[in-house]
Amino acid sequence: MNQFEKETKQFIDELKNGVSNILVAIRVRPLSQKEKNYQNFGNKMIVLLDPDSEREDDLLKKNRLKETSFAFDFVFDKWAPQQIIYENTTEFLLEGVLEGYNTTVFCYGATGSGKTFTMIGTQQEVGIMPRALQQLFNFSIQDRFKDTQFKACYVEIYNENIRDLLTSEDKNLETREDKNSGIQIAGVTEVEVRTVSEVLALLKVGNKNRSKEATDANKESSRSHAILQLQIESKERATGIQEQIIQSKFSLVDLAGSERAANTNNKGQRMIEGANINKSLLVLGNCIQSLSEANEKGVKNPFIPFRNSKLTRLLKDSLGGNCRTVMISNVTPAVNCFEETYNTLVYANRAKNIKTIANRNVLMAQNHISNYAQLIQNLRQENEELKLLIQQQQYNLNNPQLMVNKVQNNRSLNWNLLFIKMLKISYKQKIQFYEMEEQQNHFQQNIGFLQFQKGRTQDKFEQMRLQERMDNAKNQKAIVKRSQDDLEQHLVEYEVQKVDIQKQVQQIQDSNYKNCLYGIMKQGEFKIETIEIKIQEKKRKYQEQIQDEQVKQLRTQINKQQAKIIQGTKQKLNVLKKVPSLPGVDSPYYQLQNGQNYGIQRYQKNKSHLKLPPVVQLAQVYKSPKAQNTSLTNKIDDPMKYRISQKYSSRLNRPPSYHPPSSQRKSAKGRYINRSLDLGSGRDCINKSSGEIQNEISLQKLHRLRKEYQQQRFEKAMNNKSNQKSQPSFGSKILLPGMIHKSPYLKNFQNNNEPIELKKQRLKCLI
Ligand SMILES: Nc1ncnc2c1ncn2[C@@H]1O[C@H](COP(=O)(O)OP(=O)(O)OP(=O)(O)O)[C@@H](O)[C@H]1O
Incomplete structure (x- = not known):
């Protein structure tokens, strides 16, 4: 590795590190075709020769250095x-992109x-684009980049306007600067791509839309700067509720080429395009120069004119x-391109000094709680499924039937293997059998041929030789025949065995099938059972509901009925109330209790010392031993006549202090009873002969009133009215038939002479 290569390696390592x-x-x-001369350069060195430097007449350049060297x-x-260009400039950066x-x-x-x-x-x-994209998507298949998303956009800067190459819409886009994602193109079409072919398809569409024209310098000159950008995003789950979002841009x-109007011969629109291209490239050059100078001088936060063109804004x-x-x-x-080449090399040389600091773009995002709810839901579901699986496995282990199935399956498998083995053998033997058949045929032909030759020849010796060969062939044929017979026998045996094995396999399969069916049946039964339980449960609930409903209906019916009865009773009572009351006699009344019973509630206010029952019993006629033989008791057969049937407390149970004379008792005869006394206050006691309540004051009063009564009777008798029917009366008050008199002690007192019709009517309204 020479020095240049070492430096390059070191540089690439630095680049990888950011x-x-x-x-x-x-x-x-x-x-x-147009360009005639070319120079050969070394691998690292480019030598630029100024053709004018050799001109004798150019005095200024005469003594100048003929060559300029740049190192890159x-x-x-x-x-x-x-391929080499791609490998040395781009390939090693692609992993970092992801x-x-x-x-x-x-x-x-x-x-x-x-x-x-x-x-x-x-x-x-x-070129580099398709190769890099291919490589990028190859990387993305790897497990660690599995969940990576790619979005592609393709734009061009034409005449200082950013245009979307992926739509037919001709609208100019603007750039936005975002703190996290850097420079962004607002409103650009971003297409989610998953394969390289999808991106290449977009590239094809975009290239079609790209502004290209033929110029003198290039038959298909790009009149715009084209930028294909891939937005890459992947999520990595970090601990807690945070999530790592990795974002990157691959541009x-x-x-478009810098151009000299003289070289391109451009006019009109092409010239404007060229001027704009040159302008943006000039700004690019300025930016490169400023950055390079700032880097050399170590200026912090230098001013770089990025905003002077759309191109530099995008490449910021x-x-x-x-x-x-x-x-x-x-x-x-x-x-003829010396000057452009020179300029390019000068720019490139400056760009070498530009330093960039590449950081890994990792954003921490709070996971939304709803995502976690979903996650929990998914995990729960998974958990349930796994539980079921474990249960199933446990069941399989515990279920002897399934174990039997397993054994039987193994047996079945063994039988099958045996069967296949036998088939193989039988096929081999069959092949042998046919071979033997062929041999025999061959021997037979041979024998026939020898026979024919023997018949033709006269030579005895020859005939003998042929006969010998014939015998030999016959022997051999016989031997083959015998072994063929043996083989046939074997084959028959095999066939029998085969059928047996087939039967066995069939049986095992049948039993397996049966077991399987049994299992299904059991499952079905279990399902039916659970369904039946559910049905029963539903039925019970349904019945309860029905009962509730019925009870409700009954209640409303009863309420209605009661209301009706009360209404009816009220009406009837109103009729009854119409019975005119005489002066000095309380209004008659009926009292309904529990809607059905005719009861008389005892008035207990200020009478708590009385141990009387609250309700006076009807129809229970108490017969005192003394009164048993009286005509009064004999005559009381109307259930509406009542007596108090209760025994009273010891204090009140003392013998009554007043006993009416027997003559008086006889005279009562049940027509009217002198018990409806408004006696006022006083201690109560019982008149044991009549079973009625009395008190001391009332007895005195009674005694006095009785005298008055006798006096009245006497007067009536004296007035010759003895034949006239006596009217029930009490003192000065006269009770009319059917009239009920209210007493504070005995709630009701009824005249025994109540007419039957009125009685019936009253009873009807109580039903
Ligand atoms: N390395 C190369 N090997 C073979 N042919 C090349 C090479 N480089 C360029 N060409 C050819 O040169 C011509 C011009 O190239 P190209 O269109 O890529 O130039 P350009 O810099 O993109 O021009 P413009 O800026 O006008 O778009 C094309 O016909 C291309 O095939």
């Missing part, structure tokens, strides 16, 4: 094939110097920023 100068290579193209990272002569380093490869040079040839190439000799730039990162950059300067050895 901090390095721009790699500058010179490519000299072969002379075209690489100089490729006209023989250098595309690792997050911005990379730019661009060609610079005069018109017709071979820039497009170097970058794009021809069908036969493909491949084919510049590539020239002075976060990028690994390769500049290939194309020159032509033609004498």
